[in-house]
Amino acid sequence: MPRKKASPKRRSRCPLNASVEILGDRWSLLIIRDMMLRGFRTYKEFLDSYEGIATNILADRLRKLIAHGIITTQRNPSDGRKVIYSLTPKGIDLAPVLTEMVLWAAAHEDTGNQALVRQIQQDKEKFLNAAWQRWAEANRALRQP
Amino acid sequence: MPRKKASPKRRSRCPLNASVEILGDRWSLLIIRDMMLRGFRTYKEFLDSYEGIATNILADRLRKLIAHGIITTQRNPSDGRKVIYSLTPKGIDLAPVLTEMVLWAAAHEDTGNQALVRQIQQDKEKFLNAAWQRWAEANRALRQP
DNA sequence: ATTTTCGCTTGCATTTTGCAAGTAACATTG
DNA sequence: CAATGTTACTTGCAAAATGCAAGCGAAAAT
Numbered sequence: 001m002p003r004k005k006a007s008p009k010r011r012s013r014c015p016l017n018a019s020v021e022i023l024g025d026r027w028s029l030l031i032i033r034d035m036m037l038r039g040f041r042t043y044k045e046f047l048d049s050y051e052g053i054a055t056n057i058l059a060d061r062l063r064k065l066i067a068h069g070i071i072t073t074q075r076n077p078s079d080g081r082k083v084i085y086s087l088t089p090k091g092i093d094l095a096p097v098l099t100e101m102v103l104w105a106a107a108h109e110d111t112g113n114q115a116l117v118r119q120i121q122q123d124k125e126k127f128l129n130a131a132w133q134r135w136a137e138a139n140r141a142l143r144q145p
Numbered sequence: 146m147p148r149k150k151a152s153p154k155r156r157s158r159c160p161l162n163a164s165v166e167i168l169g170d171r172w173s174l175l176i177i178r179d180m181m182l183r184g185f186r187t188y189k190e191f192l193d194s195y196e197g198i199a200t201n202i203l204a205d206r207l208r209k210l211i212a213h214g215i216i217t218t219q220r221n222p223s224d225g226r227k228v229i230y231s232l233t234p235k236g237i238d239l240a241p242v243l244t245e246m247v248l249w250a251a252a253h254e255d256t257g258n259q260a261l262v263r264q265i266q267q268d269k270e271k272f273l274n275a276a277w278q279r280w281a282e283a284n285r286a287l288r289q290p
Numbered sequence: 291a292t293t294t295t296c297g298c299t300t301g302c303a304t305t306t307t308g309c310a311a312g313t314a315a316c317a318t319t320g
Numbered sequence: 321c322a323a324t325g326t327t328a329c330t331t332g333c334a335a336a337a338t339g340c341a342a343g344c345g346a347a348a349a350t
Contacts, residue, residue, distance in 0.1 A: 011196040013257030015250035016178050016243060022254075023246075026169045026307090033161050043328050051156040054308050059329060069253075081316050081327040090253045097249055098161060100241040101168075105160035108214075108235045109167075112158030171338090188297050199339050204298060226296045226347050 019097075022068050027053055027061050029101070032070070032087070032094055036131055037116070039138070041084050070094070074142070086142065092135045095128050164242075167213050172198055172206050174246070177215070177232070177239055181276055182261075184283070186229050215239070219287070231287065237280045240273050 011017055023029055034040040034049050046058055053061075062085065065071045070091040076082035099120055106117040120127045156162055168174055179185040179194050191203055198206075207230065210216045215236040221227035244265055251262040265272045 014175075014178075014195070015247045015254070015256040015258060015262060017175060017196060018250035018254045018256050019246035020171055020174050022250075024169060024171045024174065026165055029165050029169065030159075030162060033159075044326085047328090050159070051162060054310095055329070056309090056331085057307065060307095079317070079327090083328065093249055093252065096245040097242070100245050101164035102160045104238055104242055105163035105167075107238065109160070109163045111160040111163050113160060117160060189295085192297090199341095200298070201300085201340090202338065205337095224296090224348070228297065 022070075023094075023097075025061075027051075027057060028065060029094075029098065031058075031061055031065065032091060033098060035071070035085065035087050036092065036095060036098065036135070039134070041086060041138075042082055043085075046085075065091075084142065086139065087135060092132060095131045099124060099128065167215075168239075168242075170206075172196075172202060173210060174239075174243065176203075176206055176210065177236060178243060180216070180230065180232050181237065181240060181243065181280070184279070186231060187227055188230075191230075210236075229287065231284065232280060237277060240276045244269060244273065 010021060030049070030051055030053070031046055034046055040046055040049070043058065043062070046062075047053065047055060062071070066073065068090075069088055071085050072088055074084050074086075076084050102117060103120060105111050106114075106121075111117075155166060175194070175196055175198070176191055179191055183194075185191055185194070188203065188207070191207075192198065192200060207216070211218065213235075214233055216230050217233055218228050218230055221229050247262060248265060250256050251259075251266075256262075
């Protein structure tokens with residue numbers, strides 16, 4: 001399968017612009033944060049997350065993230081109501097972006113979650129490896145239920 | 146002076162959320178890119194940038210970036226019409242964020258500007274240092290006109 | 291003196307977002 | 321097995337953000 005899709009009518013071919021068009025809104029990266037750092041995988045978990053996304057916006061963002069190949073879905077075989085969302089390789093590759101955004105805000109804004117911030121500051125590589133390993137492990141568990 | 150401002154009514158205290166609230170739209174990071182990588186400093190330059198921002202949106206984003214302490218303005222003494230925008234230290238500190246967003250899109254989307262991308266891939270630190278040095282030099286020139 | 295340039299503002303249509311109230315499919319409970 | 325609860329959504333509508341075109345005042349160029 002092809003690794004990169006031809007981009008449908010972008011404003012420009014600048015890679016930063018591509019990122020901004022895909023991720024530049026007030027919710028997408030928070031959903032990805034919840035999946036990557038908090039292990040959230042269901043609609044209800046995202047909906048109940050602290051920032052309070054509206055249900056129609058959540059449905060829309062999940063649809064777009066799927067369309068962009070950042071997340072995928074599968075049904076939970078033991079509970080037919082539940083849909084399990086998970087990050088694709090393209091999705092977990094956003095870890096460095098999230099990491100730098102956390103560091104920037106922690107350095108220049110009044111924010112919380114200092115435990116996470118210090119962990120990243122102390123050893124960024126270790127933090128990124130850990131995130132990747134959690135992702136790999138969760139995927140393994142999903143394939144062998 | 147205080148390094149961090151108390152944040153007015155954020156959705157949450159998560160540092161990623163702070164970044165998203167400040168930068169999470171379709172234009173802010175492109176303006177910062179134009180300043181950081183292309184050396185743009187005037188309203189007209191931003192307006193004429195390839196993606197085609199609308200003039201009212203540009204004025205609004207510049208106002209917000211100033212309010213967040215990411216850019217500052219000064220009048221051009223040799224041409225009283227021109228306003229010179231430049232990145233603050235908080236603004237140039239966004240370089241790692243932009244860098245990772247460029248790398249992610251270059252890896253997973255069909256994008257251009259491969260010269261820039263390869264430069265970053267080959268030596269990220271060197272690229273970041275160069276960006277910082279260009280910024281320091283431009284600031285020096287501005288103070289001694 | 292007139293025209294052009296620059297950095298905006300204003301008005302208005304379109305799009306996106308947010309809120310509240312459904313709903314269909316499945317699972318649990320009595 | 322019927323009633324109730326859960327889950328993942330959709331729908332309708334108001335409010336806010338965005339985009340487009342036109343205009344405008346101050347300064348500079350001609």
